[in-house]
Amino acid sequence: xxxxxxxxxxxxxxxxxxxxxxxxxxxxxxxxxxxxxxxxxxxxxxxxxxxxxxxxxxxxxxxxxxxxxxxxxxxxxxxxxxxxxxxxxxxxxxxxxxxxxxxxxxxxxxxxxxxxxxxxxxxxxxxxxxxxxxxxxxxxxxxxxxxxxxxxxxxxxxxxxxxxxxxxxxxxxxxxxxxxxxxxxxxxxxxxxxxxxxxxxxxxxxxxxxxxxxxxxxxxxxxxxxxxxxxxxxxxxxxxxxxxxxxxxxxxxxxxxxxxxxxxxxxxxxxxxxxxxxxxx
Amino acid sequence: xxxxxxxxxxxxxxxxxxxxxxxxxxxxxxxxxxxxxxxxxxxxxxxxxxxxxxxxxxxxxxxxxxxxxxxxxxxxxxxxxxxxxxxxxxxxxxxxxxxxxxxxxxxxxxxxxxxxxxxxxxxxxxxxxxxxxxxxxxxxxxxxxxxxxxxxxxxxxxxxxxxxxxxxxxxxxxxxxxxxxxxxxxxxxxxxxxxxxxxxxxxxxxxxxxxxxxxxxxxxxxxxxxxxxxxxxxxxxxxxxxxxxxxxxxxxxxxxxxxxxxxxxxxxxxxxxxxxxxxxxxxxxxxxxxxxxx
Numbered sequence: 001x002x003x004x005x006x007x008x009x010x011x012x013x014x015x016x017x018x019x020x021x022x023x024x025x026x027x028x029x030x031x032x033x034x035x036x037x038x039x040x041x042x043x044x045x046x047x048x049x050x051x052x053x054x055x056x057x058x059x060x061x062x063x064x065x066x067x068x069x070x071x072x073x074x075x076x077x078x079x080x081x082x083x084x085x086x087x088x089x090x091x092x093x094x095x096x097x098x099x100x101x102x103x104x105x106x107x108x109x110x111x112x113x114x115x116x117x118x119x120x121x122x123x124x125x126x127x128x129x130x131x132x133x134x135x136x137x138x139x140x141x142x143x144x145x146x147x148x149x150x151x152x153x154x155x156x157x158x159x160x161x162x163x164x165x166x167x168x169x170x171x172x173x174x175x176x177x178x179x180x181x182x183x184x185x186x187x188x189x190x191x192x193x194x195x196x197x198x199x200x201x202x203x204x205x206x207x208x209x210x211x212x213x214x215x216x217x218x219x220x221x222x223x224x225x226x227x228x229x230x231x232x233x234x235x236x237x238x239x240x241x242x243x244x245x246x247x248x249x250x251x252x253x254x255x256x257x258x259x260x261x262x263x264x265x266x267x268x269x270x271x272x273x274x275x276x277x278x279x280x281x
Numbered sequence: 282x283x284x285x286x287x288x289x290x291x292x293x294x295x296x297x298x299x300x301x302x303x304x305x306x307x308x309x310x311x312x313x314x315x316x317x318x319x320x321x322x323x324x325x326x327x328x329x330x331x332x333x334x335x336x337x338x339x340x341x342x343x344x345x346x347x348x349x350x351x352x353x354x355x356x357x358x359x360x361x362x363x364x365x366x367x368x369x370x371x372x373x374x375x376x377x378x379x380x381x382x383x384x385x386x387x388x389x390x391x392x393x394x395x396x397x398x399x400x401x402x403x404x405x406x407x408x409x410x411x412x413x414x415x416x417x418x419x420x421x422x423x424x425x426x427x428x429x430x431x432x433x434x435x436x437x438x439x440x441x442x443x444x445x446x447x448x449x450x451x452x453x454x455x456x457x458x459x460x461x462x463x464x465x466x467x468x469x470x471x472x473x474x475x476x477x478x479x480x481x482x483x484x485x486x487x488x489x490x491x492x493x494x495x496x497x498x499x500x501x502x503x504x505x506x507x508x509x510x511x512x513x514x515x516x517x518x519x520x521x522x523x524x525x526x527x528x529x530x531x532x533x534x535x536x537x538x539x540x541x542x543x544x545x546x547x548x549x550x551x552x553x554x555x556x557x558x559x560x561x562x563x564x565x566x567x568x569x570x571x572x573x574x575x
Contacts, residue, residue, distance in 0.1 A: 006469075013469035020373030023366045024386070027445065030438050031393050034404050041407070089299035097296070107304045109565055114307050116492070116561040117554060118499025120526050124550045125310045127533075128317050132543075148306065155303055179285050181292035209397025212501040212526070216533045239399045240502060243406060258400045269395045273388060 035262075042259025045252045055222050055238075058247050065257050071225045071233040075142045075218055076208050078228075083147035083207075084154050084200055091158025091199075096170075096184055099163070108159075115152040122148050123213030131217060139225060139232030142218025146207040153206055157199025161192040198275035205268035209261055211236040235261050311554055317547040324541065330548065336512045338535075343545040345552070347512045351429075351522035352553075354515060355504060356497045358433030359440060364490055367441050371448035371489075376474050387446075394442035402506030405435040410507055413519075422519040425509065430518040432508035436500060440493040447492055447568075451485030452478055454571065485571050488564035495560035499553060501526035525549050 049064050056063025090111070098104025126145040131137055165188050173183040189196070214220075219231040220238060235257050242254035321330070321343060333344030374386045413434070414426030455478050463473040479486070509521020510531060529546050 009469050009472065013471040016471045016474075017373070017377050020369040020377065023369035024373045024378070026366060027370055027393065027441055028389055030441075031389055033408070034396060034400070037404055037408060038400060086299045086302060089296045090303040093296040093300040097293075098300070105569075107300055109569070110304045110307055112565050113558055113561045114303070116495055116499075116557060117307065117310065118501065118526060118557055120499070120501040120529055121310065121314070121550050121554050124529060124547065125313050128313055128547070151303055151306070179289040181289050182285075184292075205395055209395070209399070211397065211399040212530055215530055236397060236399050239403065240506070243399075243403050243506065254403065258403055261397055262400055265395050265397060266392055269391050270388075273391065 038255065038258050038262055041252075041255035042257075042262075045256030046259065050253070050256050054224070055253075056249070058245070058250065061249060063249070063253065065233075065235065065238055065253060065260075067221070067224045067233040068235045068238045068257065069260070071139070071218070071221070072208065072235045074225055074228075075139060075146060075214075075232060075234055076204060078140065078143035079146035079150055079207055080200070080204055082143065083150035083203070086147075087151040087154025087203070088158045088196065090151070090155040092162060092184060092188075094155065094159040095162035096180075096188065111152045111155050115156065118212075119145075119149055119210050120212035120215075123216040126213070127216035136229075137217060137219035137231040139218050139228040139230065141216075142214050142232060142234065143228075145213040145217045146210060149210060149213065150203045150207050153203040154199055157202060158192075158196055161195030161199060162188055164195065165191040194275050198272045201268050201272040201275065205265045205272065208268070209236060209265050211240050215240075307558065311551065311558075314547050314551040314554065318544055318551050321541050321544040321548055330545075331552075334514065338539050338542045338545070341541060343541070343548075345525070345549065347514050348523055348525045348528050348549065349552070350514050351508075352498060352524040352526070355429055355432045355436060355508060355522055355524055356494060358429060358518065359436030359497045360490070360494060362433060362437035363440050363444060363493065366437075367444040367493070368448060368486065370441075371445045371452060372474060374445070375449045375452035376470065376478065383449075386449075390442045390446050393438075394446070398439065398500060398503040399506075401435055401439055402503035405431060405503060405507035409434050417519040420519075422517065424519040425521070427507055427509035427521055428519050429508060429515045429522045432504045432522065432524070433518070435503050435507055436497040439500060439503060440497045443496050444489050444493040447489035448486055451482045451489060451568075451571065454485070455481045482571075484567045488567040491560050491564040491567075495557045495564070498560070499526060499557045501530050505530055525553050529553075 049062055051064060051069065052066050053062065053064035054067055055065065090107070094104055094108060098107060123145050126141050126148070130141040130144060169187055169191060170183055173187045174180070178186070214234055214237050218234055218237070220241060221231045221233045223233070225232045239254045239257045239261070242250040242257070245251065324341075325343070330343060330345055331349065332346055333342070334346045335342045335344045336347065374383050378386070409431050410426035413428055413431045414424060417424040417426070417428065417430075459477050459481065460473055463477045464470070468476075504524055505527030508524065508527065510523045510527055511521040512523045512528075513520070515522045529549055532542070532546060535542060
């Protein structure tokens with residue numbers, strides 16, 4: 001450094017500090033703005049009828065999203081039941097058996113890529129497998145596509161959480177003569193329990209806001225969900241359809257539904273965060 | 282004893298099956314799409330499909346060029362808007378901010394990443410679109426607000442959590458000693474960041490940007506709600522555009538009836554998958570190398 005005077009460098013340092021903190025503030029600003037708009041517009045739409053009534057025909061006042069609430073719950077639960085066990089098993093394999101193997105690295109890599117696959121492609125894939133052959137949209141196709149999206153998320157978090165379990169625990173159980181599966185199930189799982197619940201919560205949060213894959217699979221429906229083999233009402237596609245419609249009443253309902261979904265997703269995220277910090281301790 | 286051994290093998294196998302399934306899923310999806318896209322690939326050359334601008338499904342003409350341009354331009358625009366801000370924000374949070382602030386920043390980032398894309402789209406319609414329209418009119422451009430710029434802005438907001446969190450992680454992975462050694466020489470914080478931290482983490486920052494790019498490239502719902510969806514090549518940011526994912530999502534109803542239509546959409550999805558998958562591949566190879574280095 002030829003420059004002897006420190007003042008210019010200090011000024012640059014200060015400038016960067018101010019600029020970068022300003023940039024960080026912009027992020028918070030947008031989050032706040034989005035939350036504010038959704039809460040403001042959404043709370044106006046929410047009333048008793050919103051939770052209990054079926055959608056009203058276009059142009060008619062009132063109507064609710066009760067069927068979509070139920071549908072979203074059903075689809076999410078089935079997706080969780082399908083996706084979590086497979087994802088968790090894959091995660092266990094990665095952490096317990098394939099931690100430093102070449103195959104493990106490959107799988108980890110593929111799971112990362114799978115996590116990045118745009119959700120609409122997953123939807124289209126399930127469409128070609130489960131919708132096209134039978135020629136109608138169905139609730140179970142929606143659940144399968146969400147399960148596929150969930151799988152890598154669960155696998156990754158499970159692996160992360162199991163890696164945190166100290167090796168001494170595993171070794172002492174193995175030294176007692178317990179077989180590998182029992183060690184995993186009774187020792188490692190128990191130690192990583194809160195972490196794995198966290199992972200599942202995060203995965204559920206991730207899929208409960210998905211819209212694109214449901215467009216091709218569960219579609220939507222103005223009726224109560226009666227069978228898994230029928231198109232099934234759900235909140236996100238309802239939001240999408242209503243938001244793009246020209247009717248003010250429908251748009252308002254879209255805001256109400258957005259508030260519900262957002263509150264649920266944020267609550268799951270925060271809950272998972274609390275669980276995570278509990279698990280790390 | 283035998284039963285226990287059998288159980289051990291059984292759990293071993295079920296785990297292997299799960300891992301194999303998770304592993305093969307990406308290839309399965311790609312192969313499925315390729316299989317379904319064969320009819321259109323057989324009827325026209327890939328080069329023609331990619332460079333033709335004529336999109337008339339009923340006449341059997343499927344030119345993807347405007348859609349590819351729309352996707353690339355919207356994504357690049359979002360990168361131009363998001364990358365400088367996100368890098369600065371990440372530098373602040375990773376290097377300047379006190380620890381407590383850094384930790385609460387994680388919560389904000391998680392929340393932003395957790396907001397469903399349909400809600401970003403709704404926010405776009407009600408907030409971004411009118412603002413963009415006013416700006417466009419002030420600049421003397423006739424526009425509806427449903428434009429490339431609106432899509433770019435929404436995408437920029439959506440990719441911010443990805444870029445910021447990966448960059449933060451990469452910056453934090455630079456060992457404290459390296460930073461402290463530099464600071465001990467009496468240089469300013471920024472000089473230490475520029476010459477030590479950023480030099481060490483250049484590749485990681487690059488991969489953060491690549492991941493953000495991939496995220497923006499495949500985003501569907503939020504973009505299609507604000508970008509106008511007109512299959513023409515946009516001449517300015519105040520023109521509407523029509524990205525590939527929006528094309529797929531908009532035509533789910535019709536693709537069962539028009540011949541070759543569904544095949545064309547499968548090809549669109551395959552292109553999307555290859556691009557996004559390729560970008561992810563690059564980013565993760567870089568990140569994996571970094572992880573191994575420290």
